[in-house]
Amino acid sequence: MGSTALDTDFFRRWLTIAAAAVDREADRLTELDSAIGDADHGTNMRRGFAAVTEALEKDPPRTPGALLVLAGRQLISTVGGASGPLYGTLLRRTGKALGEAAEVTPGQLAEGLRAGVAAVAQLGGAAAGDKTMLDALEPAVAALDESFEAAARAAEEGALATVPMQARKGRASYLGERSIGHQDPGATSSALLIATLAQAAGSTPEGPAVAG
Ligand code: ADP
Ligand code: MG
Numbered sequence: 001m002g003s004t005a006l007d008t009d010f011f012r013r014w015l016t017i018a019a020a021a022v023d024r025e026a027d028r029l030t031e032l033d034s035a036i037g038d039a040d041h042g043t044n045m046r047r048g049f050a051a052v053t054e055a056l057e058k059d060p061p062r063t064p065g066a067l068l069v070l071a072g073r074q075l076i077s078t079v080g081g082a083s084g085p086l087y088g089t090l091l092r093r094t095g096k097a098l099g100e101a102a103e104v105t106p107g108q109l110a111e112g113l114r115a116g117v118a119a120v121a122q123l124g125g126a127a128a129g130d131k132t133m134l135d136a137l138e139p140a141v142a143a144l145d146e147s148f149e150a151a152a153r154a155a156e157e158g159a160l161a162t163v164p165m166q167a168r169k170g171r172a173s174y175l176g177e178r179s180i181g182h183q184d185p186g187a188t189s190s191a192l193l194i195a196t197l198a199q200a201a202g203s204t205p206e207g208p209a210v211a212g
Contacts, residue, residue, distance in 0.1 A: 068095030133186035
């Protein structure tokens with residue numbers, strides 16, 4: 001993993017790209033949730049991330065930590081579904097781990113996100129293999145020490161790996177064996193969020209970072 005410092009603008013860029021991706025993919029997320037849930041995951045995520053971008057514009061935070069804490073708070077207060085408090089906790093806990101520094105290293109972000117993912121597991125009482133967002137998030141944060149791209153690949157693979165799993169947590173668990181054969185919506189949105197993290201890291205405010 002590189003040593004480029006990540007400033008507040010990097011995190012603003014990440015969540016702005018993430019909000020656009022969530023908006024674009026909302027129908028697919030809701031479709032996945034209609035198979036094993038209550039068909040609202042895309043709507044929930046869209047509402048939450050719209051509130052995040054609005055809050056970031058209205059009251060621009062001055063540090064990466066403050067930005068993530070504010071974003072997490074928005075998700076908790078605007079998303080009714082289980083995913084709101086879970087993603088909100090992920091961002092808030094990560095933000096708290098980053099403290100008040102003006103910039104953080106990728107290694108510090110990886111550590112922070114690992115604390116955030118641990119908080120998600122604690123809040124939801126779930127572990128990898130339960131067919132939840134953790135099946136994408138845990139491999140992603142484990143691969144973060146390698147690179148953002150490796151984390152994005154691990155999250156995508158983790159989301160795909162939920163297809164043959166039987167859900168043991170959340171609404172999908174009510175279906176028992178009938179939850180098998182469907183990709184978990186939350187693992188899918190997690191893969192999307194990690195993919196946009198890699199996109200934010202691979203781009204500069206001026207445009208994509210290309211060699212030469
Ligand atoms: P709801 O299930 O309340 O309708 P969403 O549809 O927005 O909320 O989100 C569903 C997703 O939340 C699931 O696909 C799963 O990934 C995640 N999820 C649900 N319960 C848990 C849990 N206890 N731990 C971790 N993730 C969970
Ligand atoms: Mg739902």
